Amino acid sequence: MSAVIEEAVTPPSPAPRAFLDVRDLRVHFPTDDGLVKSVDGISFQLDRNQTLGIVGESGSGKSVTSQAILGLHKGTTARIEGEIWLDGEELVHADADDVRRLRGSKMAMIFQDPLSALHPYFKVGAQISEAFQVHHPDASRQERRDRAIEMLRRVGIPNPDKRYDDYAHQFSGGMRQRAMIAMALVNDPSLLIADEPTTALDVTVQAQIIDLMVDLQEEFGSAIIIITHDLGVVAEIADDVLVMYGGRAAEYGPADEVFYRPEHPYAWGLLGSVTRLDRVREERLRPIPGTPPSLISVPSGCSFHPRCPYASRVGARCRTDRPDLEETTADHLVACHLPPADRATIFRDEIAPTL
């Protein structure tokens, strides 16, 4: 029955190239104030054992993209277009219950604030074993408990058999995030989405959590999407980087390319806004001027043009034409009207010396 429905609604398109293949994804929310275009045409690919970093300011559509992959917008008023292929299955047009069955088993998510993301009234261990049970309905109570304790041990929680019966408020911040990771990994997911996994943690714990994710990826061979505005984290673990601005991709390419040869002025701004303690005080923090765009009325043309210091070099095109994401060097895509040669010169002469 479900196979028939899938055939009927899945649009014809070329077979997916990668384990995760997101094609022209759009997520729009109708609200009283207008249509919020949170994600407006995002495409990327990700293979197993690979890590994609999605960076951008708050409200650039990072989290909405990841929640759309998980199908968390199904059944809401959100309008979703495009295609999401996971291991040969298309998810956007799939039945909500089929996607639910994949959620937590084949694809799992780690959330930003582990205190609010864990249920305050259920034991941490019980929440993990519940995640196991829903995808393994035949497991006995003891098997579920053993599995949850095993996961708690694997993410580095001491005395896991005792901590199983603790509540979230009895865990420290880092422990809570470890527990969230244990919950996400309890069904050996092949795609792990981490939405700002270290933002709510202090710096020493951040490094531990990142190390843990890298170790677990080596062990399980999962594909990881890490969403963050912490460029340090991305530089450390990502193979590819997608820079999002106003619900669209500004720059997308291998991490080394994006970090060492960034071409989009917004990416330059992000790199420049990293706090540098080795500079004089006034120079330590250099923010990008202006505020992220409203997703209801995105600026015309290039949505970054009101904040772009180089828009004047191009002229009216920045305000009227939306730049396409175009390849500059191999696999390195940039959406900018500046001629590629100019971008390279500006970065080499004006940006790189200040970084």
Next chain:
Amino acid sequence: MGRYLIRRLVGVVLMLVLISMVTFSLFYTVPTNPAVLSCGKGCTPAVIAATERKMGLDQPLVVQYGRWAKAVFVGRSYGEGTAVNDCPAPCFGYSFTRETPVTGIVKDAFPVTLSIAAGAFVLWMLIGISVGIVSALRKGSLLDRSLMFLTLAGYSLPSFFTGLTILLFAIIKFQWYPIPRYSSLLDNPFLWAKNLLPLWVVLAILFAALYTRLTRANMLETMGEDYIRTARAKGLPERTVIFKHGLRAALTPIVTIAGLDLAGLLGGAVITEKVFNFRGLGAVTIDASTNFDLPMLMAVTLLAAFFIIVANLVVDLLYAVIDPKVRLS
């Protein structure tokens, strides 16, 4: 836990003693003289003085309170010789208006009030919580807006209005339902429920409206929490997300309010009892206050305070069970 309980129980007793002192001094210093009130035709100062002596009203207030408190444990007799009024322990006062110890009156009236309160409680909790959930899950729909309008109406209509409307139209004019008269649960449970149903409905309309709005608001807030998103991200079916993860958090704060509302009703549903002419604690309270029956008023006030204090303790203990963040100490 044990020590906490002992400390709280001591607190309950102290609070009751304090309330009894305050009510005693208030009631016995009001500008009415029970001896005058109980004095019929042909009243002379000599008769009043004799009655005052018999009731103990000629003594200082402190002595009067001491005697009242002592009677709770050992009982008391008023008067001497042939005209003796006995009040065996536990004696919470003697109603000279009705010529009987108040303990007996309360004993007769309490089952009526308990029946009214318990049935109404079950009814309003069932209706309020289920309608609240439906409304929250269909937020903004025509159903939700109609239900919210109805709850606003239900909450705004006073119980004497709904009570009298049901009584006058459904029962007396159109005779859809027999005139309710209290009958004991132990004699015939079916008849008990049948007789009490109109009173339950009147109270449930009022409280269910409030609980619908509470449940809806709590449910809406809970369903927007991050841990609900986590539950969905785990791949749990939506009904588990709503009824396990959502309801568990949404209903927890309602326990407190429900406990206190039930306790408040146990002190007597004054208006509803009066409308349907049920002899519960509420009706007793009204009669006592119109007749200046001070010992009776004293007893029902203490009883009502007792229910509120005990309900507070029970709710606190219950909270320690249902909310893991609360630790008793």
